[in-house]
Amino acid sequence: MSRSYTTGDLAKLAGISVRTVQYYDKRGILSPSDLTEGGRRIYVDSDLEQLRMICFLRELDFSIEQIKRLFAEENARQVLELLLVEHIKETKRELAERKAKLDTTVNLLDRVKNQTGQSLEFLSDISLTMKNQLAWKKLQWKMGISIFLAIVSYVGLILLSSYLQKFWLAYVAMGLFLPGFSWLVIYFRKQFIYLCPHCHQKFEPSFNEFALAGHTPRTRKLTCPHCHQKSYCLELAKEDTVSRDKH
Template identity: 60%
Template sequence: MSQSYSTGEVAKLSGVTVRTVQYYDQKGILSPSDISEGGRRIYSEEDLRNLQVIVFLRELDFSLEQIRRFMAEESADKTLELLLQEHISQLQKERNQLKNKLDMSVNLLDKIKSQSSTSLESLADISLTMKNQKAWRNLQWKMSIIMAAIVIAHSVLVQTMSYFKVTWLLLGIVPISVVVYSALIYYFKKQTLYLCSNCHQTFEPSFKIFALATHTPKTRRLTCPHCHRKSYCLELAKEKE
């Protein structure tokens, strides 16, 4: 004769509360095999095993919808395999998101420690620059590749002309190089904007001012059109919409 259990018994044997078992019943994930004349839910040994499986999957952070799909399928092995693949992919995504948040928190703490005081405005600036780091690095990497390609093409062209002794054509390389590098600078300028350290607003300088301004790898000395103060403004990459 097979063993039968009450709601409280299956809850205790599975390490969950009675309310949890009742909740799974309401959601249609685990219904009792029988109901007594007095209206009490009666669970079988199979129900108990199913509940223990549900509890195990919940410990792995499976959603109720995923568990419902698994419990409803006859080919449980194949369904579980697909669900695990889906679940692992989601966990990896969440892990990457948590890692990014952890890295941002650590960087933020380091920046705050390095400053004597931190205002809401400066905190907003830090937040903006940290979020923009990936886009800014991608832009720098792209510009490096383009620059390297131009330098290599220029070198090959000069060597080819020298080899075939067409030195008169070399005179045309200078204006061509000026045009190419000006176009490259213009392209870079169109991909960036600047954050004023004084009024904490972003702006885009004109091409002439941009090209002539002194700069560091991450800043450029510009006059902010909002507060009209000249300072080294932080360079940001425009985010793709």
């Protein structure tokens, strides 16, 4: 047997305000199943289920108009089912990432406990790396896409020149590719800065040293201008890049 709910009951069960329930009614996406003689709204279990769906869609940044159109579709349930499945997958992925971060934090805590008396400057480096990671990843992604598009454009011009038998296009492509590629490398090199593991100072290497240095995905073997030690230095996004990403 279906239960009946007042507006206040419905709001409490959904974890939202009474005013929000009234607003959804006014916008035509959550109508009450019945009205009392005094004009009070009466809702049932199916209304509560629909309200929970509305709240879920709002969390996914659906607008009121989009929700209204979705509910009007004949296959609304199938669409909602797909959204729920994707939301479950995304939530599981986020939980796995959070667990990985927790495991890393626990391991770092064990290291700290076992390194009594040692300078804790490396903790500052770790904190800086974690805060900088998102901006660094975005820069890497932008650099990879830019280089990929440059190579695709170059290959496209070469193939076009062969197809049209206009070989002067190939010379144009070769003439443009090297300066363009060099400009991309110089531009993105300016977006990065490096952290010395010895003196914990940040610095920007010269272009020649940057280009010739051995590197891993996150470090580059450079000579620190502060302590003059040569080692694998941590690559970071510059602070102005981080500030732009935040805004």
